[in-house]
Amino acid sequence: xxxxxxxxxxxxxxxxxxxxxxxxxxxxxxxxxxxxxxxxxxxxxxxxxxxxxxxxxxxxxxxxxxxxxxxxxxxxxxxxxxxxxxxxxxxxxxxxxxxxxxxxxxxxxxxxxxxxxxxxxxxxxxxxxxxxxxxxxxxxxxxxxxxxxxxxxxxxxxxxxxxxxxxxxxxxxxxxxxxxxxxxxxxxxxxxxxxxxxxxxxxxxxxxxxxxxxxxxxxxxxxxxxxxxxxxxxxxxxxxxxxxxxxxxxxxxxx
Amino acid sequence: xxxxxxxxxxxxxxxxxxxxxxxxxxxxxxxxxxxxxxxxxxxxxxxxxxxxxxxxxxxxxxxxxxxxxxxxxxxxxxxxxxxxxxxxxxxxxxxxxxxxxxxxxxxxxxxxxxxxxxxxxxxxxxxxxxxxxxxxxxxxxxxxxxxxxxxxxxxxxxxxxxxxxxxxxxxxxxxxxxxxxxxxxxxxxxxxxxxxxxxxxxxxxxxxxxxxxxxxxxxxxxxxxxxxxxxxxxxxxxxxxxxxxxxxxxxxxxxxxxxxxxxxxxxxxxxxxxxxxxxxxxxxxxxxxxxxxxxxxxxxxxxxxxxxxxxxxxxxxxxxxxxxxxxxxxxxxxxxxxxxxxxxxxxxxxxxxxxxxxxxxxxxxxxxxxxxxxxxxxxxxxxxxxxxxxxxxxxxxxxxxxxxxxxxxxxxxxxxxxxxxxxxxxxxxxxxxxxxxxxxxxxxxxxxxxxxxxxxxxxxxxxxxxxxxxxxxxxxxxxxxxxxxxxxxxxxxxxxxxxxxxxxxxxxxxxxxxx
Numbered sequence: 001x002x003x004x005x006x007x008x009x010x011x012x013x014x015x016x017x018x019x020x021x022x023x024x025x026x027x028x029x030x031x032x033x034x035x036x037x038x039x040x041x042x043x044x045x046x047x048x049x050x051x052x053x054x055x056x057x058x059x060x061x062x063x064x065x066x067x068x069x070x071x072x073x074x075x076x077x078x079x080x081x082x083x084x085x086x087x088x089x090x091x092x093x094x095x096x097x098x099x100x101x102x103x104x105x106x107x108x109x110x111x112x113x114x115x116x117x118x119x120x121x122x123x124x125x126x127x128x129x130x131x132x133x134x135x136x137x138x139x140x141x142x143x144x145x146x147x148x149x150x151x152x153x154x155x156x157x158x159x160x161x162x163x164x165x166x167x168x169x170x171x172x173x174x175x176x177x178x179x180x181x182x183x184x185x186x187x188x189x190x191x192x193x194x195x196x197x198x199x200x201x202x203x204x205x206x207x208x209x210x211x212x213x214x215x216x217x218x219x220x221x222x223x224x225x226x227x228x229x230x231x232x233x234x235x236x237x238x239x240x241x242x243x244x245x246x247x248x249x250x251x252x253x254x255x
Numbered sequence: 256x257x258x259x260x261x262x263x264x265x266x267x268x269x270x271x272x273x274x275x276x277x278x279x280x281x282x283x284x285x286x287x288x289x290x291x292x293x294x295x296x297x298x299x300x301x302x303x304x305x306x307x308x309x310x311x312x313x314x315x316x317x318x319x320x321x322x323x324x325x326x327x328x329x330x331x332x333x334x335x336x337x338x339x340x341x342x343x344x345x346x347x348x349x350x351x352x353x354x355x356x357x358x359x360x361x362x363x364x365x366x367x368x369x370x371x372x373x374x375x376x377x378x379x380x381x382x383x384x385x386x387x388x389x390x391x392x393x394x395x396x397x398x399x400x401x402x403x404x405x406x407x408x409x410x411x412x413x414x415x416x417x418x419x420x421x422x423x424x425x426x427x428x429x430x431x432x433x434x435x436x437x438x439x440x441x442x443x444x445x446x447x448x449x450x451x452x453x454x455x456x457x458x459x460x461x462x463x464x465x466x467x468x469x470x471x472x473x474x475x476x477x478x479x480x481x482x483x484x485x486x487x488x489x490x491x492x493x494x495x496x497x498x499x500x501x502x503x504x505x506x507x508x509x510x511x512x513x514x515x516x517x518x519x520x521x522x523x524x525x526x527x528x529x530x531x532x533x534x535x536x537x538x539x540x541x542x543x544x545x546x547x548x549x550x551x552x553x554x555x556x557x558x559x560x561x562x563x564x565x566x567x568x569x570x571x572x573x574x575x576x577x578x579x580x581x582x583x584x585x586x587x588x589x590x591x592x593x594x595x596x597x598x599x600x601x602x603x604x605x606x607x608x609x610x611x612x613x614x615x616x617x618x619x620x621x622x623x624x625x626x627x628x629x630x631x632x633x634x635x636x637x638x639x640x641x642x643x644x645x646x647x648x649x650x651x652x653x654x655x656x657x658x659x660x661x662x663x664x665x666x667x668x669x670x671x672x673x674x675x676x677x678x679x680x681x682x683x684x685x686x687x688x689x690x691x692x693x694x695x696x697x698x699x700x701x702x703x704x705x706x707x708x709x710x711x712x713x714x715x716x717x718x719x720x721x722x723x724x725x726x727x728x729x730x731x732x733x734x735x736x737x738x739x740x741x742x743x744x745x746x747x748x749x750x751x752x753x754x755x756x757x758x759x760x761x762x763x764x765x766x767x768x769x770x
Binding site (some may be wrong): 019048050070071072073074075076079081083084085086087088089098102132145148209 | 385394399
């Protein structure tokens with residue numbers, strides 16, 4: 001569904017990312033992970049050209065996205081990020097409706113779509129439709145952010161640490177909601193996180209980046225079983241250790 | 256109470272003119288600053304330079320900015336005249352130009368600041384949902400920056416309404432007319448009405464825009480709607496007032512006056528005579544001295560009383576010792592007709608010369624009767640003068656010919672000079688010989704024993720247009736020829752200065768007396 005081919009970002013002489021090659025299959029959720037400065041967010045933003053690539057191309061369903069101008073491309077791809085960025089002067093419904101509106105959907109269709117999305121994201125439409133962003137909790141705001149990303153029925157979703165700012169119980173609930181929705185809709189998702197536990201919980205495959213270079217791509221099991229580099233091993237050490245501690249505590253006769 | 260009623264009768268006209276000036280200037284300021292601010296907010300390299308220029312404009316004293324606008328527009332008018340576009344260099348336009356420039360900075364600064372202040376996450380979201388640059392600006396950035404921009408408009412509005420009171424000397428009517436003429440004729444009621452009215456206007460506008468700003472900030476539609484409706488109504492009313500003020504221009508005669516009592520009285524007298532001749536008079540009071548003559552020459556005013564000696568020195572630039580009084584008059588008449596097409600209608604019959612005056616007792620104690628006597632004592636004395644005097648060629652000539660060097664030279668409002676000398680704050684003042692307060696305050700006019708000061712016959716001047724088109728009016732006004740002697744003028748001036756009666760009232764009596 002998504003193909004990156006020789007995708008590369010340079011700032012002056014310095015190469016920040018790439019060149020990268022990567023395929024994300026239809027319906028797959030691929031997590032980009034790595035430390036800060038590894039280039040995962042830059043890579044994600046080059047897909048919808050929030051950051052224009054220096055070289056290389058992105059294909060969606062086999063078509064080169066350079067055929068489209070930036071705004072048209074972005075209207076076809078959902079995007080949500082840690083800071084949510086709801087428009088503070090618009091209601092929840094207006095926020096969600098924005099991309100369909102830019103695409104020229106008629107009002108009735110937009111209204112039905114907004115209500116359906118609120119339902120899907122477990123926000124009571126009657127209660128939330130007319131609220132302003134400042135009246136929402138962090139978790140509710142990010143639910144609206146996801147609804148806005150999904151509003152124009154995109155096949156592809158780009159998510160940049162969407163749950164990172166939420167407290168653990170809220171994050172957990174939202175992750176579950178999201179996992180359900182993306183399976184229902186068969187979305188193809190590129191998901192950036194530095195949280196390995198989240199990566200393991202959500203990913204079909206994980207791509208590990210370091211200093212703008214692709215270190216290894218594979219299923220969580222593959223990466224844990226046969227890490228390509230020491231970096232990958234280290235990366236999975238933390239969740240492994242935490243799991244071991246939890247296991248020990250839960251085992252019969254534990255402390 | 257009659258004094259107050261008389262001033263309040265002028266209020267609607269002045270207030271409407273004030274609004275016509277300040278609201279249009281504000282509209283131009285908004286029209287220039289918001290697009291410019293949007294442009295600059297995206298070009299960080301240009302931003303400091305442009306804001307610097309706007310700040311520099313702001314540091315020019317507002318009165319000076321207004322004064323500079325006159326020659327600027329005159330130059331522009333000279334250029335545009337070639338392509339057949341008439342441009343008035345005096346009056347509404349220069350005031351509008353200066354006030355518009357003045358209104359730019361707060362709006363520009365707040366537009367830039369407002370746009371910079373939009374949350375980066377919101378901008379990222381706006382791009383990510385697929386907005387174009389234009390959609391992002393119109394749907395997200397401007398709506399979010401709007402409360403800040405409106406706050407800038409509010410600051411500008413208060414500045415412009417306040418500064419507009421200073422546009423009177425460049426010939427634009429405003430609430431400043433109360434203040435300038437009130438100061439010049441010692442009419443405290445007029446000054447007070449002008450101050451209170453302009454303050455009330457500024458505060459009212461401030462309150463309305465503040466209501467709008469609050470509404471936008473808290474996103475409540477009720478105050479936004481109320482404030483917008485009130486502001487729209489004000490704008491529509493002002494626009495409509497322009498349509499109404501377009502009267503019968505052909506029969507309108509504009510009468511200018513300078514900034515001292517005699518000029519206000521004579522302008523009111525002329526207005527009565529013009530009306531009696533079947534024309535509609537319009538007063539353009541409180542003009543700067545040279546602004547007045549320029550306005551007459553270019554036809555922006557039609558009648559103006561000036562003084563032969565003033566024209567001799569400042570318009571004709573003659574520095575030679577003047578010949579006899581009649582010769583000066585004949586020469587001025589010929590020069591104005593030939594060079595400027597300005598018609599000398601008649602001499603009014605009195606001279607108002609520049610003179611130096613001292614307290615009677617002081618002069619006697621020091622044994623000073625003539626200006627040559629003054630030269631000895633001058634280093635111990637302080638001179639008080641009106642704003643113009645120290646810049647005028649007559650003063651240069653006096654100083655050179657008599658060797659005058661004062662301990663101190665101070666310029667002040669002519670209305671305050673007599674008070675200053677009476678209280679001993681200065682010892683010598685530049686006085687006008689028709690100033691009724693000279694005798695009333697026991698001042699002695701020193702004799703110009705070397706004949707340095709040229710004769711200052713008051714002469715009535717008519718614009719080229721009136722000279723060309725309205726010989727009937729000229730004939731009618733010629734009846735004033737040599738009808739007003741110095742004593743009559745002095746009495747009328749004192750009437751205004753000492754008793755606080757209005758120039759209009761005194762002019763009515765003078766008119767009756769002359770018939």
